[in-house]
Amino acid sequence: MDVVWPPGTTELQRKYGQTYSLMMGSHSVIIVNQHIHAKEVLLKKGKTFAGRPRTVTTDTLTRDGKDIAFGDYSPTWRFHRKIVHGALCMFGEGSASIEKIICAEAHSLCSILSEASAVGLALDLSPELTRAVTNVICSLCFNSSYCRGDPEFETMLNYSQGIVDTVAKDSLVDIFPWLQIFPNADLQLLKQCVSVRDQLLQRKYDEHKADYSDHVQRDLLDALLRAQRSTENNNTAEFGTEAVGLSDDHLLMTVGDIFGAGVETTTTVLKWAVAYLIHHPQTQRQIQEELDSKVGSERSPQLSDRGNLPYLEATIREVLRIRPVAPLLIPHVALSDTSIGEFSVRKGTRVIINLWSLHHDNKEWTNPELFDPGRFLNSDGSGLMIPSPSYLPFGAGIRVCLGESLAKMELFLFLSSVLQRFTLSVPPGHCLPSLEGKFGVVLQPPKYRVNATLRPGWETNSCQMC
Template sequence: MAWILCVLLFSAVGLALLVLQVKLRAAVRGRGGPPRLPELPVIGSLLSLRGDRPPHVLFQELQATYGETYSLMMGSHSAVIVNHHMHATEVLLKKGRTFAGRPRTVTTDVLTRDGKDIAFGDYSPTWRFHRKIVHRALRMFGEGSASIEKIICRESQFLCGVMCEATSRGMALDLSPELTRAVTNVICSLCFSSSYRRGDPEFEAMLRYSQGIVDTVAKDSLVDIFPWLQVFPNAGLRLLKECVAVRDKLLQKKYNEHKADYSDHVQRDLLDALLRAKRSADNHNTAHPGAEALGLSDDHMLMTVGDIFGAGVETTTTVLKWAVAYLLHHPQVQQRIQQELDTKVGLDRTPKLSDRGCLPYLEATIREVLRIRPVAPLLIPHVALTDTSIGGFRIRKGARVIINLWSLHHDEREWENPERFDPGRFLNKEGTGLVLPSPSYLPFGAGVRVCLGEALSKMELFLFLSWILQRFTLSVPAGQEPPSLEGKFGVVLQPAKYKVNAVPRPGWEAN
């Protein structure tokens, strides 16, 4: 009998807490908060987020019930979902500093040594100082794009050589590891003055750790929603820690080598530029007592390079894989790009960055790929640093704000037939120049937290695709279906694996 009384007592307490919480939330809405999904004690709104649809699609669909901007509870954390460009612009640009915070989660803390990077680090004086140093280093190394272009073209040449080799053997090719190595070598050349050959054990280890991180970090897993769960065995968290350990071992090795033979008189790469900027800042802090509180540790430098790898490898490689997948589905788009290349570049030379202005259809195609399959459909969450508002809705300090880039890029009010792949939407009526048809296009984010790798990524996308399409016609291997366009949700939206036939175009058979 006693156990029945206990059950009734706990049920009564639970019901009372539920009613109280509902009333409190209703009071918040009454004071001007955004519409909120139903919620329960402890678990919040998780029951409303069930199903097999990825979060960005589900969040888009929930607009029909709750409006363009609404809120929900992820466990004990309040999250505001923004699905329209006007509110997204308010968060990112008009109130960029107000919403510049980042949430602390278990997985991102593991990835970044408790937020000592740029992408996931919380907004603070130290973060601003850190970002300033990184920008200074980027200016010191390769402010002009000539050296970067040379590196990308070198890797494009190697990539095309691998494709030729596969063609000569009559083999369909999985471009994923080849694209990953090419992009990785660009970043390694920029950061460490080094590169990898096929089959290099260190490169293979890098491939494994990168995929492990993509599969486990920042996916709103239960351990991020309920941090106390990390005391229990967790396969995903264990995998993440193992992958981060492999990454950090590699980065530490490169960092130690650079520190050992660093010289103020020679600047070999971006890591040298970072070390120089850090030493200059440290000297300034020594000369100005009180400034040392903003000093950056070696961990900050390592996590900065980790950021550059994350932004510069996984995202760019993913966009390239999506671009090839869509070209396989739309051979007429591929043909038009090749016609443009034949007319404006020809066969006498390879494409250069200076050709971007005269290859508008290729540029439009890249923009359309970034629109229809945004590499990060949910931008990294922001945090409100003060009580504020979005679109007239009151937002409390500490609330997480998620920009649903998928909704912005698939808004039927902004894009005609948004599910249709149509590079022409980014061209003027004559097809001779680029246009931005809607402000609802933010593939790299905007404002204070804009993606660090945006400029480099755009250069790589243009050069890799122009080199490949100048030399090869890509097609689906005989007997196989075109690649799936669904995508696998994670920290980036990855396409499923697929293979491609690459046939050398006339004039490039021997190259």
């Protein structure tokens, strides 16, 4: 079944063309559905289109745009992003520390699947995947992690889902801000969830500040505190032509960003990956044969194996294509009068990149509605390729996803570790997982349960860490 997100976009494209404009309340909005104009917005004119719109829900989430994802383009934002990028690079690709953290969580996830398999229990993988990814982010941000059943983790699950369900969905209150004077169940839920989140983050932030040392950098929050104190000691930092600094709100909202984006998006991609692997057991078998041949059963997969596992990497790319985690990238705003192709664009115009349309463009992709990892492999299947320029799973340019490298590491290590040991299938009597997602700031798959069966030779072989 060919699913279109958001519903109705195909009809609008047929009627008005690949790039068209519409009015949402008092705001002029341009919808971009083709890669040529998308790359003009994101890359060629990235700075011109680097602005972000102010909306009621995103302002509620980010203390009026003091984060990176929704924060408007400014000298403070550029300095803020530079600091966070530098801190993330400490744990980036090639870092032994973050690889060990992810491998440890993959080992824990395999142990849970093994226990369930032993008693024939079908699992909803969502909370287990969320906890594993959350622990990676917790280690990165706070040098801590959660055990199964931890009440604080359950609280985090609840407020995260509430935020995903209510923020940045172009609800009426975002289009007509004056509607917030009336009772609004979604806005009230968002405010409650943000309040719970902020209490948790504030407590961790205060604990971190209490035992902070200039001589030890344990995690991302230490790096942010160091940058903040450095600018305070110098009064301000010169960035461009303006003086900038980082407030406590900037630091807290950065951590909130990393949790919100880093956990929800990666977990969602993993859930889509498992759903598609259950639908396509032959793909699963081919990945397992590749793992058996290139890694074996004496050790766990490592990041250094990525070059030897092209079919697994191609499968991850295909999941990111067919079910982009953010079907509509966060809107951009034109910071000056400009153009897109032959179209004139006024300052303040909002621009939405329809990533779903880019990834399902039948002029760029053969049978785009079909799940086919082979489209990302070269002719003999030995190497990876990008078959179309219409592929931007993490965005591009100035506003590209900061966590791209970390997300790719997690997707590879979690999926390779699980598929090395288990075959995933639908439980007897259950339907295959629905592939029609729930539209929001991320595209979430419906809930489903999974049988994880230990593969031959693993019944007595314990899950080894990297």
